[in-house]
Amino acid sequence: MTASRFSPRRLAATFSLGLALASGAAFAANEQYFPLQSYRVGPYAAGGTGFFGGFIDYMQLINARDGGVNGVKLTWSECETEYVVEKGVECYERLKKGLNGAPAAATNPLSVGIAYATLERSTADKIPLITINHGRTDSTDGSVFPYVFPLQLNPYSEVSAIVNYIGQKAGGLDKLKGKKIVTLYHGSPYGKETIPILDILAKKYGFSVTHIEVPHPGTEQQSQWLNIRRIKPEWVILRGWGVMNPVALKTAAKTGFPADRVIGNIWSNSEDDAAPAGDAAKGFISITTHPAGTDFPVLKDIDKQVVKAGKGNLQDPKRFGNVYYNLGVVNGILNVEAVRIAQAKFGKRPLSGEEVRWGFEHLNIDNKRLQELGAVGLVQNLKLSCADHEGGGAVRFQQWDGARWKVISDWVQADRALLRPIIEKSAAAYAKEKGITPRNCAKEG
Amino acid sequence: MDFFLEVLIGGLLAGVMYSMVAIGFVLIFKASGVFNFAQGSMVLFAALTFVSLLERGFAFWSAFAATLASMLVLAWAIERGVLRHLVNRPPITLFMATLGVSFIIEGLAQLLWGAQVHGLELGIKDEPLEFGGVLLSSFDLFAAGTAAALVLALSLLFSRTRIGLSLRAVADDPLAALSVGIRLQRIWGVVWAVAGFVSLVAGLLWGARLGVQFSLSLVVLKALPVLIIGGFSSIGGAIVGGLIVGASEKLAEVYVGPLIGDGLENWFPYVLALLFLLVRPAGLFGERAIERV
Structure with a gap:
């Protein structure tokens, strides 16, 4: 009887049941999470509501139109920082562990102060810190700042x-x-x-x-x-x-x-x-880096699939397509693209921050991709690498x-x-001060 | 010399703008001994309500009247909901209460009207006018005229009306005023309402200059040294203090800044205020408090 209790068939059945339960759990958590350290009240609320509104609406578009990124739904939650550094750090700590099993992809605080305060934590926790159009200039050098991305434009x-x-x-x-x-x-x-x-x-x-x-x-x-x-x-x-x-x-x-x-x-x-x-x-x-306007195909899609469906994030719909909103959309595009690129390497599943970081480092947005994204004229060509975490460096007037x-x-x-030698010199000084051994980007794929 | 005059006169006119906010503080401090930290938030609330009503199709004067009414309701609510329950509490308790009220008003303003920035045009062009080679701002001159009219109106209110007489009595000696039948709560309500009106005027002028946005509540930071220098209980002192602060900070920024570094405009008025505190603690026109111990 003992033998029958541990028979291979029963073992296989038990294993199958466990696998099914596990896959069920995985399905429930088949989501990629974006922790949002947003600011909707306080002196900088106008920028915060626009930026995070655009970011959230783009993620809503990806979920509504595409069913997520390769089937992985995007999810997010907000934590109010009021643009205050201490609150931003508190929010980071609260949200970094993910949401209901969905791992955190990256943080996007849109605040120089919060970015500086969470820079070392992000590196230790292996969660990319995105500082689109702002942040430390020398964080462009990814060999010293592997988890920081001043996307598109550093100061x-x-x-x-x-x-x-x-x-x-x-x-x-x-x-x-x-x-x-x-x-x-x-x-x-x-x-x-x-x-x-x-x-x-x-x-x-x-x-x-x-x-x-x-x-x-x-x-x-x-x-x-x-x-x-x-x-x-x-x-x-x-x-x-x-x-x-x-x-x-x-x-x-x-x-x-x-x-x-x-x-x-x-x-x-x-x-x-x-x-x-x-x-x-x-x-x-x-x-x-992101002109205002609603004529871009991606904005038209958001309008059709999200705003007209009554799900738009903006309190004042007249702000749809303004500068801050469109920056949020651009930020959404780049974050989602990083997840998509990382999925191509690591599998179509929720990814860890470390895996998403790889995606950011391999962002390559050319004209063809911009066409597919419906963002020609809204986003510049970008090509990032281990050494270059900015990728663009162009502006329009x-x-x-x-x-x-x-x-x-x-x-x-x-x-x-x-600018590059100046950036490298500053990054090297930071590495020396903090005892960081820079990565050898020549060896990284 | 023309440049010096431009800096000096520009500073004096900027100082008048600081005085507009300081007057609101003086009114409440004079009548109740409360340092109302919520004055800046009241400026924000008034300007945001006014501009939001304009954007919803109200005519200028209708929006002005409706905003004034909302400021009266706010004043009534603060008096009824907070201050009435704190009579005879230490000044620090009252100060902390107004600090709390300040945050509530700021939050309420953004909740009601949203967080976006609004432009506000009062129909006065802010173009440079030349007087003998010196450029002056037409808007600043208008603001100075408005401040003068406001001071005149408040002086008349205090000196020529029954309410004003009661206000002065409460300011001089609240217990004596109570003993002759003056209702303290009513006077407080009136004072807060007048401070609400002053907030509205200051909010419109500051809003036209900065845009109506959350930062309006920060203009109190400019009013504090004005109060220390002019005295907390004198409307005339608020004007003189404003002129001193405005002129000195501009002259310091232009002539001392290049020697010791830019950006001293923010802290220089506080250096001046501290010096006044050391030499003349009650300010230029403030009343010296004498207590029998």
């Missing part, structure tokens, strides 16, 4: 592309010699990040650059703009954030400086930055006509060859 690329645009306008970079540029920057680490690279570019091309700080939050800028009027620069680069942007434009008008000689950076480029300044913003130029942004240039590329 150095941003100012390099702006200087290249100013050069184009002047008739060539050699014509910049003797010109005067002022940078009006937010008084924070974010605002100061690009000072060294602008000094290098000024030396290289022979223009003079004056850096003028605006103390946070930037509600008063009279003295700064009077100084600018005294300097009489050809261009002002506005490296603002939040309320600082409309106040800069209003004060520029008040002191007689033309708006079409002010170029806003990537965090001075939304409708919320220009519209509150009213007529003073007419003509204001800014860079963008747009101009505010009083009611909306109009794209006025093709993609303008940053001088990435010039």
Whole structure:
């Protein structure tokens, strides 16, 4: 009888039952989770609601239209940070373990402060930290920062592309010699990040650059703009954030400086930055990696499958297709593509953060893929690698006509060859300080 | 010299804007001894309500009247719901209560009207006007005129009306005022309502300049040194304090900033305020509290 209790058939039956139960459990958890450290209240809620609205709506589109990524449904939950660093860290710790068995793919806090505070934790926990269009410039070097991805555009690329645009306008970079540029920057680490690279570019091309700080939050800028009027620069680069942007434009008008000689950076480029300044913003130029608009096929799909189905995430539907929303959509596209690419290597199943990291490092968005994604003109060509976690480094320029942004240039590329040694030097210093042995990217596939 | 004058006059006009917020603090402190930390949130709530009503098709004056009504309701709710229950509690308790009220108002404002940023045009062009080679902002001049009218109206309210007389009596000696039949709660309600009106005016001017957004509630940070310098209980002091803060911070930023580093505009007024605290703790026009122990 004992033999019959342990007969091979019974064992096989028991094993089959266990397998079925396990696969049932796996089916229940056949989801890929995105922990969202969002901010929907507080001073930066306008950006947070737009960005996370676009991100969530894109994931909803993938679930509704495609049934997920190769059958793996996308899931997410939000934790309110109010853009406060401590809350962002608390949210990270709370969400990093996944949701109902679905593993966390990546974190996307859209906050320089939270990104800095969770950088080392992300590396230790092996969860990619995505800082699209912002973050530490030297995290572009993936050999030192394997889990950090300043996708599309790091701060150095941003100012390099702006200087290249100013050069184009002047008739060539050699014509910049003797010109005067002022940078009006937010008084924070974010605002100061690009000072060294602008000094290098000024030396290289022979223009003079004056850096003028605006103390946070930037509600008063009279003295700064009077100084600018005294300097009489050809261009002002506005490296603002939040309320600082409309106040800069209003004060520029008040002191007689033309708006079409002010170029806003990537965090001075939304409708919320220009519209509150009213007529003073007419003509204001800014860079963008993700133009506003609803004509892109992917936006039309979201509208049809998500918004019109009553599932849109935006409280105010008029914000559909605005700059922050479209950045969220772009971020969604890149995150989902990383999962898709990683699935091709590791299998069509929920993936660990480490596996998704591989997907990010092998992102390759060419024109053909952009066509398939319905995102031509919305997203730039991107090719990432172990060594390069930025991948793009190009921007387009747009101009505010009083009611909306109009794209006025093709993609303008940053001088990435010039920037690369500076980035590597900074990353190497970080590695030395933290005792990190850089990966040998030449050996990584 | 023209540049110096531009910086100086621009600073004075900016100071008037700070005074607009400081006056709201003074009104409540004068009548009840409460340092109302929620003043900035009231500015935000007023501006956000006004602009949201405009966007929903209200005419300017209808939106103004409806917002004023909402500020009166808010004042009534704060008086009934919070302050009435805290009579005779230590000042720190009342301060903490207004801190709590501040967060509630901010949350309520975003819950009701959303988090997006709104533009606000009052029909006054913010273009530079030239006076003898010195550029001045037409909007700043308008704001200064509005502040002057507001101070005049408040002075008349305090000196020429029965309510004003009661307010002054409560400010001088609350117990004596109670003993002659003045209803403290009613006076508090009136003062909070007037502070609500001042918040609305300040909210419209600041909202037209910054855009109506959450950061409006941060303008209180500019009002604090104004209060320390001018005194917590004087409307005239709020104006003078504002002028001193505005002019000194701009001059410091332009002439001292290049020597020791930019960005001192935010903290320089507090250096000045601390110096005043050391030399003249009650501020320029504040009343010295004398207590028998």
